[in-house]
Amino acid sequence: MNYYPRRRRSVQPRFRRSTDRLLQLEAMEQRRLLALLIDFGATDDAPLQAGYEGFSLVANAPAATMRTYTSTLASDGDVDITVAGATHARDYAAITSGPFVGLSDLLSDSALRNANGTMSITLADLNDGTYEITTYHHGTQFGGGNFILEFNDGNNTDVNNPTGVANVTSTSGTAPGSITTQSFQFEVVGGSDVILYMTGGTGGNHAQLNGFDLQPVLNVDFGQDANGDDPLQTNFAGFNRTGNGSAAKTQTFNSGLGSAGTVDVTITNPTHYRDYAAITSGAFVGQSNLLSDHVLRNADGTMTLTLTDLSPGSYEILSYHHNTQNLGGGIFDVTVTDARGTNQSVHTGVVTSNSSGGASPSSITTLTTTFQSDSSINGGNVDLNGSHADTGRPGR
Ligand SMILES: [Ca+2]
Numbered sequence: 001m002n003y004y005p006r007r008r009r010s011v012q013p014r015f016r017r018s019t020d021r022l023l024q025l026e027a028m029e030q031r032r033l034l035a036l037l038i039d040f041g042a043t044d045d046a047p048l049q050a051g052y053e054g055f056s057l058v059a060n061a062p063a064a065t066m067r068t069y070t071s072t073l074a075s076d077g078d079v080d081i082t083v084a085g086a087t088h089a090r091d092y093a094a095i096t097s098g099p100f101v102g103l104s105d106l107l108s109d110s111a112l113r114n115a116n117g118t119m120s121i122t123l124a125d126l127n128d129g130t131y132e133i134t135t136y137h138h139g140t141q142f143g144g145g146n147f148i149l150e151f152n153d154g155n156n157t158d159v160n161n162p163t164g165v166a167n168v169t170s171t172s173g174t175a176p177g178s179i180t181t182q183s184f185q186f187e188v189v190g191g192s193d194v195i196l197y198m199t200g201g202t203g204g205n206h207a208q209l210n211g212f213d214l215q216p217v218l219n220v221d222f223g224q225d226a227n228g229d230d231p232l233q234t235n236f237a238g239f240n241r242t243g244n245g246s247a248a249k250t251q252t253f254n255s256g257l258g259s260a261g262t263v264d265v266t267i268t269n270p271t272h273y274r275d276y277a278a279i280t281s282g283a284f285v286g287q288s289n290l291l292s293d294h295v296l297r298n299a300d301g302t303m304t305l306t307l308t309d310l311s312p313g314s315y316e317i318l319s320y321h322h323n324t325q326n327l328g329g330g331i332f333d334v335t336v337t338d339a340r341g342t343n344q345s346v347h348t349g350v351v352t353s354n355s356s357g358g359a360s361p362s363s364i365t366t367l368t369t370t371f372q373s374d375s376s377i378n379g380g381n382v383d384l385n386g387s388h389a390d391t392g393r394p395g396r
């Protein structure tokens with residue numbers, strides 16, 4: 001496959017810790033453009049983490065509080081955020097040393113519960129699409145508490161049965177060697193609200209929320225029929241083929257990555273689309289709906305994936321290349337064309353992974369590729385199960 005980005009910017013891979021100041025600065029600029037970064041605290045927004053927007057609450061027994069944040073992610077110009085059910089908001093001691101001293105202004109203050117119950121954070125007016133959120137849970141004083149983190153979104157609006165994320169234990173101290181974060185994705189459908197729930201606080205066992213990073217992502221699952229009855233991975237959008245042959249196809253997806261709220265995805269020159277056997281056990285069973293169907297080539301040639309209408313920014317794409325009926329094994333190269341150059345070689349000799357029938361694969365082939373804005377991807381002899389694009393984030 002070849003990636004063919006078209007606009008300009010540069011890239012910071014997700015979760016990769018930056019060792020390059022220039023890349024980090026570029027990623028910070030990108031975050032301001034597309035991400036929404038919120039820092040909770042008491043009374044006023046100080047201490048406010050650089051690059052974040054403040055959300056301060058009354059220190060004691062705060063009533064439900066809504067604030068609005070101007071954002072390109074909003075359908076009406078501003079995202080409405082409401083915090084309800086906090087028992088307190090507090091500014092505690094600063095982080096004084098260690099790897100997280102640079103995040104002291106974020107991690108030293110929080111909205112919290114110190115008595116059993118549920119605190120909720122509602123995000124309203126987000127554009128339709130998929131988002132990834134990272135929440136921060138640290139206490140420089142009164143840390144160590146645990147709570148259950150759950151959410152409702154466009155895929156699950158049943159407030160009596162929210163989607164569980166984890167049973168979380170907050171980290172603690174003024175010189176932490178690690179901090180607790182939680183990252184998960186949710187989907188906004190038809191203007192649906194997103195509600196996060198933190199349930200805990202028993203016996204002064206603080207359930208703390210320092211802040212969060214919210215960024216749009218685009219997850220595409222190839223192999224869907226036009227009637228939508230093929231297996232669709234949760235939080236992915238289906239690329240609905242119009243036929244089973246080599247015709248080019250473009251589909252428009254709602255995404256906060258788009259300059260106008262949508263991104264066009266085009267596949268050019270495949271030989272087939274296929275739905276193969278499901279994965280029925282093992283580590284990848286939860287990704288069966290993604291990995292069991294494809295757009296592919298089974299004859300030498302070049303297949304292109306094109307992404308257009310992306311906002312300016314740094315991007316990373318994660319692509320999946322697996323076959324569940326032992327028809328993989330195809331070897332392919334990937335190049336990228338973007339503002340930095342044409343046909344840049346980024347992956348060579350990649351082998352599509354295999355499993356058989358319902359068997360559990362021991363591993364699957366994935367590729368992580370960065371690019372500078374507008375992109376397309378070319379390739380041959382490859383099963384393209386799906387792809388996932390998001391904006392860069394700086395190392396921490
Ligand atoms: Ca404050």
Ligand SMILES: [Ca+2]
Nearest residue numbers: 076078080125
């Ligand atoms: Ca609004």
Ligand SMILES: [Ca+2]
Nearest residue numbers: 039047105106
């Ligand atoms: Ca703060």
Ligand SMILES: [Ca+2]
Nearest residue numbers: 221231289293
């Ligand atoms: Ca699928």
